[in-house]
Amino acid sequence: MNRLDETVGLLGELIAFPTVSSESNLELIMWISDMLGRLGAQTRISTDESGTKANLFATLGPEGDGGIVLSGHSDVVPVEDQDWTSDPFEMREEDGRLYGRGACDMKGFIAATLAIAPDFAAAELKRPLHFAFTYDEEVGCLGAQELVKELKRDGIRPSVAIIGEPTSMRIIEGHKGCCEYTTEFTGAEGHGSRPSAGVNAVEYAVRYATRLMELSDALRDRAPAQTRFDPPWTTLQIGRLSGGVAHNVIPGQCQLDWEMRPVHWDDADFVKSEIDRYAADVLVPAMRAVSPDADIRRLTIGEVTGLLPTAPNEARAIVSELTGSDAADLVAFGTEAGLFQEIGMSCVVCGPGSIMQAHKPDEYVERSQLAACIGMLEGLCARLSG
Ligand SMILES: [Zn+2]
Structure with a gap:
């Protein structure tokens, strides 16, 4: 199976976990952690006070500073009072569009990173590659706030973060808080x-x-x-x-x-x-x-917190090279990027799907967007191992 079909399959499985922010995300986090663990990743799971919400931070490649973080939130917004054509937690494909809650915001990105994970695991990575999957982004970035504290406390110092929120694969280098x-x-x-x-x-x-x-x-x-x-x-x-x-x-x-x-x-x-x-x-x-x-x-x-555009910006330079686009925009919606920036990392937001579909009934991501994201991640793998 090619990486795109694998991504689509993984997306269907991710959507089937109904990780609405009010509910636990533990099962999904354990599922991803097992998958990455089998590839040899060092995984760490940390839960909130209630024990029902968890962050996953997983690392492939060498230990040490200067790694690249692929960041996504595992929670999705509720579906109540929305008029869905079919079960929001059962993925449906039609005309190259994959429908389901979280399809674009932002399980499509997570699925793509998991589909490429075996490539990262097999490569001779020169820098650490981290996966950061958080809880409760949609209700105030609660998980990411805990995650950055933990990284700081434990002296884990990645230098770049790519936050895969839906930007139609455009590079976003700033947003207000x-x-x-x-x-x-x-x-x-x-x-x-x-x-x-x-x-x-x-x-x-x-x-x-x-x-x-x-x-x-x-x-x-x-x-x-x-x-x-x-x-x-x-x-x-x-x-x-x-x-x-x-x-x-x-x-x-x-x-x-x-x-x-x-x-x-x-x-x-x-x-x-x-x-x-x-x-x-x-x-x-x-x-x-x-x-x-x-x-x-x-x-x-x-x-x-907002994300302040900076110059120079290593994250922007890397993603520009990978996507072949020099342009970088500012957007009005908030993400976890500002939190990573606060602990000294260089960040951009770039992910598959359009923010116009996020939070809506019949939310979808296009296959072509997932393909573009896979292209970026494959390029990143080549770059980190070259
Ligand atoms: Zn989001």
């Missing part, structure tokens, strides 16, 4: 005729939101001098403000959902420290002067 927060305001209810006897949670939320909008303006002045991001600064926006009961009732609860897309992690730290200080020094004391139980709590829903 994505941070989501919910701030909860607890006031004290009362009759609308005596506002000073209660603590109006909505009014405090509005003050908090106003301060956020001031910080949003300040972020424009902090835009890096040279950047291709559009817009070039960190954006901040309020997505939802919910609270209140009726015209004449002082609302005791309010909730504010807001997000930031940082170009620099410093910006996220700046906004968080400023808004937390404003809440702690100004708003909460005023609320507690009326009701000691009043409070403001900011919850982090998810924080994903």
